[in-house]
Amino acid sequence: MTDWAAIRADFPILSREMNGYPLAYLDSAATSQKPQAVLDAITDFYSTTNANVHRGAYSLADEATRMYEDARSTVARFIGAQSDEIVFTRGATSAFNTVAYGWALRHLTEDDRILLTIMEHHANIVPWQLVADLTGCSIEFVSITDTGRLDLDDFHHLLDEDVKLVGASMASNVLGTINPIAEIADAAHQVGALVIADAAQAVPHMSVNVYDTGADWICFSGHKMLGPTGIGVLWGRPEILDEMEPAEGGGEMITDVRLDGSTWAAVPHKFEAGTPPFAQAVGLKAAIDYLEAVGMDEVERREQELTEYALKSMAGVEGLTVYGPATAQDRVGAISFSLNDIHPHDLATILDQRGVAIRAGHHCARPLARSLNVPATARASLYLYNQESDIDALIGALAEAKELFSVA
Amino acid sequence: MTDWAAIRADFPILSREMNGYPLAYLDSAATSQKPQAVLDAITDFYSTTNANVHRGAYSLADEATRMYEDARSTVARFIGAQSDEIVFTRGATSAFNTVAYGWALRHLTEDDRILLTIMEHHANIVPWQLVADLTGCSIEFVSITDTGRLDLDDFHHLLDEDVKLVGASMASNVLGTINPIAEIADAAHQVGALVIADAAQAVPHMSVNVYDTGADWICFSGHKMLGPTGIGVLWGRPEILDEMEPAEGGGEMITDVRLDGSTWAAVPHKFEAGTPPFAQAVGLKAAIDYLEAVGMDEVERREQELTEYALKSMAGVEGLTVYGPATAQDRVGAISFSLNDIHPHDLATILDQRGVAIRAGHHCARPLARSLNVPATARASLYLYNQESDIDALIGALAEAKELFSVA
Amino acid sequence: MSLEEMYREVILDHYRNPRNRDPLDHVDATAEGNNPLCGDEVTIEVGLDGDTVQAISVRGQGCSISQASASMMSKAVLGKTEKEIAEITDTFKKMMGVIETDDVVVDEERPGATLGDLEALQGVRKFPVRIKCADLAWTTLEEALNP
């Protein structure tokens, strides 16, 4: 049995007060908090081992390089991949752009189509719009059902031989919906399209094996999985990474630079121009070590438990509407909602006064917001360090908000 | 009078032993060490204020956003710019690529030329080669003189109306040479070319005012100026940043995302797709605060003193050749050299055994190495925390290396 | 900081029953404003008679503060000259702390005393994140009148 109270105590910020109340941090889908072990790993690295990687013939640089590459192996093992399939980027967004410039820009033409889901985060939309602008390819969107699930009929209907790329989130940061990525990838491959999966809300919350997803590329961010900001991961099938061009040019990604052109280093270094975020890689490794010590199955189970508790508690609040699946099954703990005619920003401010941190807005998914016909929603999102009392605080503050807005 | 011993004591790693000797860290041109104040700033941020920026309507997110934007103002003030001219990137390399994709890719054609100096770092070469590959523009290189200075005659000779972009380092990471960037920019502007300055080895070591440089864009990295890895800066003239396209697409850089296209946020946010390295920005601010407390004039003066001491000591070593200016004037403390026929990697290994960390190789500047006709050099590079004893350790170890190699 | 101070009855009333929402037939000046961070939007149309605002339409979507502020503003500026409006705007922005001031004209205790209903927005000042919401309509009106 995991001691969840002890886990919570590992996160220094969670003992902070907020506006006179205990902080109930319910915005982990935006960014996660960090356990002491991650902070210590970063400080220790800078205090004992800091040196630029892959560059020095001295012991310190060698140690730093080993730690950086060790972080890469840790990430690889964590998602069932090989080390040289792991590209460290600035974040999930950068990972998408690496594929946009390194593959799509050079492969797509006017005749080609990209198929995305309407629930994609801007990170899995805008890079393709930039590519479309440069190549003339077109983009289409798969819609969702009334229950917030991907409309698979629509997907199969829109999928044909002109589709060269399918982009889909493994889990939606707004609806919480978990998409059947393997089924999507299977169908896409049958028409010859490649698949890029947004795992930003999946890898932190469940055990992911990249080969089981069927996807060709997977993108996620360190800061949403207990790690530092400034680092993310692009995983790709080795044969695809191999034939991709680098997106960024600079040091460390070359074998040779001549006046009339350059040759590229082997994958993954080809995609890591310049000094990589090596201290952040060390922090991300510590985060993964932490998650693995708890166990991803246990993390997933606990989050389901909390999600169920939250959905049930919210169902008891009159006037509250949840967007997305109403049960904890096949969903993660990102729960978007609205309450009567109280605007989400008003809600966020009111909750904040009771120490409850939730997000309000379009959550970087405006096409989804438009299709739901709500310009903004409130969102509470959970992680392993949350506890029932955070949700109770949310529910209590929602009642107060209704009170405040009942005057008129 | 600055207490340099006290300054050195602020850097935890410098009290480390290396192979039984005190660590003499002479590789700051690759990456700098960090003072405790920077480590504390990062840990404090994660422990008390961590939340995603520009996203939350709750107090914690507001605090985090203020700290992130405060870091931006600090950087701006440090280089004499306005806040909204500062774009946070992954590093200097990313900054160059942002201009390559956001400006050059969309402005240059087959008829256009890019003029670089032969002493550029790969970060200021390869992005332009990628652009040349996509647009058909051509690239030419300005050579250097025998004393390791830019050949200004050659520059003026190569500069004509077809040149649309001039790229030059403010200080070379190999030769240490400080280039007359204002003169270069002046001449470039006269033929209608824009100027991108590589300030990666300048901003950490001297007081820089972007407007005095005359450049249109300036790029540098946080990790070379006491800050964390994973963050860099692109400064640009506001009117130029304004008309540039974003390089990366994603969240936070849009005003609206529609199915058929998107509109961009104002500068600088247009160039900061996705979650930015906000904790690293906080660390960078602490680094700048530290540098400013010492005073950049004082940093520069001290480094000149150390450089002079190093050049003089090295001049006393028989068989040692320095590449680059032989005096401390108009140069920074990156000193490349060779010793008899001892290969730089052998040198680095031997020195490492005496605790002296130097770099060996082409220093991400292969075109320069080729033009010097040395495939590799050894490089010692200095920063404010170095002291004369580090240089003495270097000189002592060089004597031992000669001894070892004198056998045959 | 009291939430009750921010969510006054008059604010919620303007939020739920916004004034002057009907589009104008004849538009002399117009501007759109939005707050990219939270998505608040306001569109303003103005009909002028000389330099007097003789008609105004304010439409938008967003939080109670942004929409109530817009509605109250439309009432406050209707029938006023551009010069008078500039003065009201200045007083409002000073009340909200958007413009710094040590102007003695502003009553320390009740800096919004001359603003009527709008004074109700004073409570927002204690919520820095929300000041931009209150300010949006005013900045947009300024843009409409001084394009």
Added chain:
Amino acid sequence: MSLEEMYREVILDHYRNPRNRDPLDHVDATAEGNNPLCGDEVTIEVGLDGDTVQAISVRGQGCSISQASASMMSKAVLGKTEKEIAEITDTFKKMMGVIETDDVVVDEERPGATLGDLEALQGVRKFPVRIKCADLAWTTLEEALNP
């Protein structure tokens, strides 16, 4: 860790007077290798008589370890069959720790005993950063012979 153990006289001799550097007239197999991290380069040309290496040329640039290893290797494999070379390579890589082994054939005290001059490279094993330098020529030869 002693530097003297790495920089043996025989190594410096091979570094300064590399053997078998002349290009071959007739090349049956060739490969280029480089170590992107430190820039060491080696080009190998082989002349075969059946499966016997009857001529070899090894050229390159780089540190003393990479160049001495290449030179010593050229001496060691000249006149040997591909099978014999594979065995020498295996023994060498085990000595350097590039191939892990608990193979009893290798003398714990002197794992390179069968390698002659090459044994001098044993000292490199204590400098992990430099093992790749010593290994470069061998990996390149393997590529030349098994393209």
